[in-house]
Every structure is written in structure tokens, then in C-alpha cells.
Amino acid sequence: xxxxxxxxxxxxxxxxxxxxxxxxxxxxxxxxxxxxxxxxxxxxxxxxxxxxxxxxxxxxxxxxxxxxxxxxxxxxxxxxxxxxxxxxxxxxxxxxxxxxxxxxxxxxxxxxxxxxxxxxxxxxxxxxxxxxxxxxxxxxxxxxxxxxxxxxxxxxxxxxxxxxxxxxxxxxxxxxxxxxxxxxxxxxxxxxxxxxxxxxxxxxxxxxxxxxxxxxxxxxxxxxxxxxxxxxxxxxxxxxxxxxxxxxxxxxxxxxxxxxxxxxxxxxxxxxxxxxxxxxxxxxxxxxxxxxxxxxxxxxxxxxxx
Amino acid sequence: xxxxxxxxxxxxxxxxxxxxxxxxxxxxxxxxxxxxxxxxxxxxxxxxxxxxxxxxxxxxxxxxxxxxxxxxxxxxxxxxxxxxxxxxxxxxxxxxxxxxxxxxxxxxxxxxxxxxxxxxxxxxxxxxxxxxxxxxxxxxxxxxxxxxxxxxxxxxxxxxxxxxxxxxxxxxxxxxxxxxxxxxxxxxxxxxxxxxxxxxxxxxxxxxxxxxxxxxxxxxxxxxxxxxxxxxxxxxxxxxxxxxxxxxxxxxxxxxxxxxxxxxxxxxxxxxxxxxxxxxxxxxxxxxxxxxxxxxxxxxxxxxxxxxxxxxxxxxxxxxxxx
Numbered sequence: 001x002x003x004x005x006x007x008x009x010x011x012x013x014x015x016x017x018x019x020x021x022x023x024x025x026x027x028x029x030x031x032x033x034x035x036x037x038x039x040x041x042x043x044x045x046x047x048x049x050x051x052x053x054x055x056x057x058x059x060x061x062x063x064x065x066x067x068x069x070x071x072x073x074x075x076x077x078x079x080x081x082x083x084x085x086x087x088x089x090x091x092x093x094x095x096x097x098x099x100x101x102x103x104x105x106x107x108x109x110x111x112x113x114x115x116x117x118x119x120x121x122x123x124x125x126x127x128x129x130x131x132x133x134x135x136x137x138x139x140x141x142x143x144x145x146x147x148x149x150x151x152x153x154x155x156x157x158x159x160x161x162x163x164x165x166x167x168x169x170x171x172x173x174x175x176x177x178x179x180x181x182x183x184x185x186x187x188x189x190x191x192x193x194x195x196x197x198x199x200x201x202x203x204x205x206x207x208x209x210x211x212x213x214x215x216x217x218x219x220x221x222x223x224x225x226x227x228x229x230x231x232x233x234x235x236x237x238x239x240x241x242x243x244x245x246x247x248x249x250x251x252x253x254x255x256x257x258x259x260x261x262x263x264x265x266x267x268x269x270x271x272x273x274x275x276x277x278x279x280x281x282x283x284x285x286x287x288x289x290x291x292x293x294x295x296x297x298x299x300x301x302x303x304x305x306x
Numbered sequence: 307x308x309x310x311x312x313x314x315x316x317x318x319x320x321x322x323x324x325x326x327x328x329x330x331x332x333x334x335x336x337x338x339x340x341x342x343x344x345x346x347x348x349x350x351x352x353x354x355x356x357x358x359x360x361x362x363x364x365x366x367x368x369x370x371x372x373x374x375x376x377x378x379x380x381x382x383x384x385x386x387x388x389x390x391x392x393x394x395x396x397x398x399x400x401x402x403x404x405x406x407x408x409x410x411x412x413x414x415x416x417x418x419x420x421x422x423x424x425x426x427x428x429x430x431x432x433x434x435x436x437x438x439x440x441x442x443x444x445x446x447x448x449x450x451x452x453x454x455x456x457x458x459x460x461x462x463x464x465x466x467x468x469x470x471x472x473x474x475x476x477x478x479x480x481x482x483x484x485x486x487x488x489x490x491x492x493x494x495x496x497x498x499x500x501x502x503x504x505x506x507x508x509x510x511x512x513x514x515x516x517x518x519x520x521x522x523x524x525x526x527x528x529x530x531x532x533x534x535x536x537x538x539x540x541x542x543x544x545x546x547x548x549x550x551x552x553x554x555x556x557x558x559x560x561x562x563x564x565x566x567x568x569x570x571x572x573x574x575x576x577x578x579x580x581x582x583x584x585x586x587x588x589x590x591x592x593x594x595x596x597x598x599x600x601x602x603x604x605x606x607x608x609x610x611x612x613x614x615x616x617x618x619x620x621x622x623x624x625x626x627x628x629x
Binding site for chain 1: 333
């Protein structure tokens with residue numbers, strides 16, 4: 001191994017085919033090591049397909065009010081029963097899946113992109129680092145749900161956009177701190193020194209030598225951001241500060257059913273179950289990814305489970 | 307040690323200042339004219355101008371920030387827009403439920419989480435360990451409000467063991483009154499504490515397990531075993547004590563996460579605490595209350611973290627002398 005690398009050119013970018021092969025081998029490897037990831041993947045796939053093809057499965061319009069058939073228990077007609085206004089809980093739960101995943105992925109994408117870019121920049125500029133990190137430390141000193149609630153309260157109107165903005169602001173701060181930590185470590189490595197010695201400029205060092213090495217961390221962290229965002233959106237909506245009531249969200253459906261726990265447990269039970277299953281699926285995938293992408297931790301786990 | 311404390315204190319002051327600037331600025335840039343909200347619908351433009359002048363809303367940003375900051379330092383959180391009363395007065399009766407809930411959750415979840423984590427580390431790799439770690443993952447994924455719903459459904463509705471909602475205050479004016487009111491207080495808090503403790507202990511057990519496994523690999527643990535000490539003694543005396551330090555730090559650092567649990571459970575169980583006050587203030591867009599509670603919550607958590615860090619340094623000399 002070492003002899004071949006010694007004779008090989010300094011750096012050779014993998015071809016597309018190699019990348020695909022690597023990804024495939026990696027996937028097979030993860031599945032074999034961690035069967036739980038399969039459970040996670042299956043659940044997430046079901047949720048995603050319900051979110052995307054939901055309108056084909058649902059039989060009613062989730063907004064259709066049907067007072068005569070209110071509070072009907074789960075059965076053939078209404079799989080998950082009906083709520084206080086006679087709306088079909090199954091249909092609303094599926095609509096909730098769409099919303100949950102949409103907000104989850106949107107916030108994950110926004111926080112990851114902004115967080116990474118800012119972290120790369122501040123990790124390489126001491127002046128900016130001082131200014132930005134003080135601000136980030138300030139943001140992180142707030143319990144994130146309280147900051148999100150306050151942000152939502154001061155935005156005009158209500159709507160999904162506000163939820164996405166609020167959760168993105170609170171999420172980006174943590175992301176910056178995390179990736180910046182990695183950047184600071186990486187800039188001290190020998191190969192960055194070598195690149196600098198060879199006359200590479202800062203943008204090149206950042207893009208070629210540092211950014212790719214933060215990728216594993218970013219990917220793993222993104223799965224946890226997705227999980228915590230889905231939970232946070234649900235909590236905000238449950239509190240009546242997130243998704244407005246006319247759009248079904250797992251959080252606000254559970255909230256409406258809460259007062260009817262004595263007569264109609266199904267209103268809150270099923271959306272909550274879907275929410276838990278989705279978050280669980282994302283966490284299982286994230287755990288497996290971390291074990292696979294972080295060899296140091298993997299070694300530790302192996303030793304610990306002897 | 308004194309130097310470390312001074313240094314640590316000095317680093318948290320700027321954080322509190324930044325927190326204050328962010329809190330103030332958030333509501334400074336918030337849309338809507340605060341004078342119009344305070345004045346009500348009938349206020350004439352002249353009256354609005356008067357209110358603005360009186361409250362200093364016509365001053366530039368930095369002057370307003372300065373005034374606001376000095377009020378905060380003096381413990382004056384301002385006046386509620388909605389009830390026109392002083393926020394410190396409104397907060398006072400709300401403190402007991404939240405603090406009581408918080409303390410109970412910390413105690414129960416630490417005891418539960420640490421013992422489960424130690425159990426998992428004890429049986430590392432065995433079925434019990436795996437089951438406990440499955441519990442840890444599920445505990446992380448479960449939203450508090452749904453678990454609360456399930457517990458209310460099971461214990462309060464079907465079994466009728468606990469009240470569905472409601473809060474019984476504890477009287478701390480005298481020891482006798484405390485003793486009399488404590489049972490009903492704990493009874494009313496049982497489900498709220500249980501919900502949060504189960505979820506928090508899932509996280510704590512995971513941390514405990516990995517901290518224990520780390521320490522169990524140390525040479526002195528092997529020595530202790532070689533000496534012929536019983537496994538329990540090795541676990542509790544030789545492994546747990548060093549492992550406790552990172553565990554305490556992690557628990558301290560995760561306390562801010564408790565905020566979600568407090569806000570949500572106070573709403574579900576109709577506990578008249580600070581979390582409920584915040585949710586009500588947000589529904590009414592009572593900005594001064596939101597500002598005050600944000601400041602209160604963040605400074606509380608900063609102080610707790612500070613205390614944990616100092617405690618940490620006290621227990622572990624490496625922190626004091628290391629960089």
C-alpha cells in the first residue's frame with residue numbers, strides 16, 4: 001500500500017466510476033455492519049413516498065370538514081379515525097409528513113450551507129473569527145427553542161416561512177461553531193502547511209485541502225440537524241407558534257387531540273407515532289453514518305463491545 | 307483556582323452582553339410600532355408622539371440600547387404591554403413551578419440516566435446493554451409532548467392514578483406547611499417530571515455508558531481488578547469517580563435543552579410557570595415579557611454552565627492548570 005502511494009502522483013482525483021464504486025461499497029458495508037440502518041432507511045423511504053405521493057393515497061381532502069362524522073374511531077372507513085371537525089386523521093397525518101420533511105430538509109440545507117461557508121471563512125481570518133464567534137456564542141447561549149419562539153413572535157403574519165427562518169437562525173449558529181472547530185484543527189495539519197509552503201493561496205487551501213475534509217462531519221451532523229429540526233418544528237407547532245392551524249402539521253394535530261384524550265386518543269396518537277418513527281429513522285441512519293465515516297469512533301465502538 | 311474562576315467569570319460577561327444586545331435588537335427591528343400597541347386604538351398622533359418621547363422610542367438605537375441595558379442590570383425588566391404591570395411582579399409567582407419542575411427533572415433524570423448507563427457499561431455488548439441503548443435512541447427520537455400524551459392516556463385517563471392536568475403548589479413559608487403541601491405537589495408533578503426524566507435520562511445514560519467504557523480501559527482499573535477487588539467496588543470507586551466528571555459536564559451543558567421540555571410540559575399539564583408565561587406572551591405579542599424571559603433564561607443557563615465549569619475545575623486540577 002505504502003509503496004504504491006509513494007510512486008503515485010501526489011494527488012489523483014478519483015474518476016466518476018471510482019466514486020460510484022466507492023459509494024456502493026460503502027453502502028453495502030454500512031448495511032452489513034449496521035442492520036438498524038436498514039430499518040431507518042425503510043421508515044424514511046415510506047415517509048418520503050407518503051409525503052411525495054400523499055395525494056394519491058388519501059381519499060379525502062384533509063381540510064374537508066364533516067361534522068356528522070366527528071370523533072369516529074379508527075376503522076375501515078377512516079383508518080386513523082376522524083377529529084373534532086370530522087376531518088380524516090390519516091389524511092392529515094400524511095399531509096403532516098409532507099410538511100415535516102419539507103421543513104426538515106429546507107432547514108438542514110440552509111443551515112449546512114450557510115454554516116459551512118461562514119465557518120470556512122472565519123476559521124481562516126482571525127479578525128472575522130473574533131467578531132463572528134462572539135455573536136455565535138451569544139446566539140448559542142439562548143435555549144434554542146426560546147430563541148426560535150421569540151423570532152417567530154416578532155415576524156409579521158404567521159406561516160411556514162417564519163418557522164423555516166427561525167429554525168435556520170438557531171441551527172446555523174451551532175453549525176458554524178462545529179465546522180469552525182474542524183477547520184481550526186485542519187489548518188494546523190502538515191498537508192496544509194505543505195500546500196502553503198508550495199505557494200497555495202487561501203481560497204485554494206480552503207477549497208481543496210480543508211473543505212473536503214470537513215465533509216464527513218458535515219454529513220453526519222446534517223442527519224442530526226434533520227432529526228432535531230423535525231422535532232423542533234413539531235414542538236413549535238404543538239405550542240401554537242409554528243405552523244399555522246390551517247396547515248396540518250404533526251405538532252398541531254397532536255395539540256388539537258390533546259384535549260380529547262379521554263374520548264378520542266387516535267387524533268394525537270397516530271401523528272405522534274409517525275413523528276417519532278421519522279425522527280427515529282433519521283437518527284438510526286445518522287448513527288450508522290457516523291460509525292462508518294468516523295473511523296476513530298468506530299474503533300472505539302469495536303473495542304467497547306468485545 | 308482563584309485565577310481560573312476570575313478568568314472564567316470574565317469570559318462569560320461578554321457573552322451576557324452579546325445576549326443582551328441580541329435580545330434588544332431582535333425586538334428593536336421587530337415590525338410594528340410599540341407606541342401604537344401601548345397607546346391603543348384611540349390614541350391620537352400627538353399622544354403617540356408623547357408616548358414615544360416618554361419611553362425614549364424616538365432616541366437613536368445606541369441610546370435606547372444603553373437605557374435598556376442599564377434597566378436590565380438593575381433588575382428592571384420593564385412593563386408588560388398587555389397587563390400594564392411590572393414584569394418582575396408578573397414573573398415572581400411563576401418561578402416556583404418552573405424551578406421545582408426543573409430541579410426534580412434534573413435529580414430524577416440524573417439518577418435514572420447514570421444508573422442505566424452504568425448498567426449498560428457493566429453489561430457492555432450483552433443483551434441488556436443493547437436493550438438499554440435501543441431505549442437511548444428511542445428516547446432521543448420521542449417528542450416530549452407525545453410521550454406526555456401517552457402517559458396521560460395511560461396513567462391519568464385509563465388507570466386514574468394521577469390528575470390529567472393541574473398544579474398543586476408547595477408552600478415554602480414554613481417547614482410544617484412545606485411538609486403538608488409537599489405530597490400533593492409531588493403527586494401533581496409526577497407525570498410532568500416522569501416525561502422529561504425518561505427522555506433526558508436516555509441521553510444521560512448514553513453519555514454515562516461511553517464515559518464508563520473509556521475509564522474501564524485504564525490501567526488502574528485493571529490493577530484494581532488484579533488486586534482482587536470485587537467488580538462492584540471497581541465499578542463504583544475506581545471507574546465511576548473519574549467518569550463522573552465528564553458526565554456532570556455533559557449534563558450541565560445539556561440543561562439548556564431542558565427549556566423545550568419545560569415549555570412544552572407546562573403547557574400540557576397546565577402548570578402556571580415561566581414557560582407558560584412565555585407562550586402566552588408570544589400569543590399576545592407582549593414583546594417586553596418575551597425580552598425579559600429571554601434574558602432571564604439565557605443568563606440562568608450561562609450561570610449554571612459557569613457554576614458547572616468552576617465545579618469541574620475544583621474537582622479536576624488538570625482544568626485549572628491546563629490551557
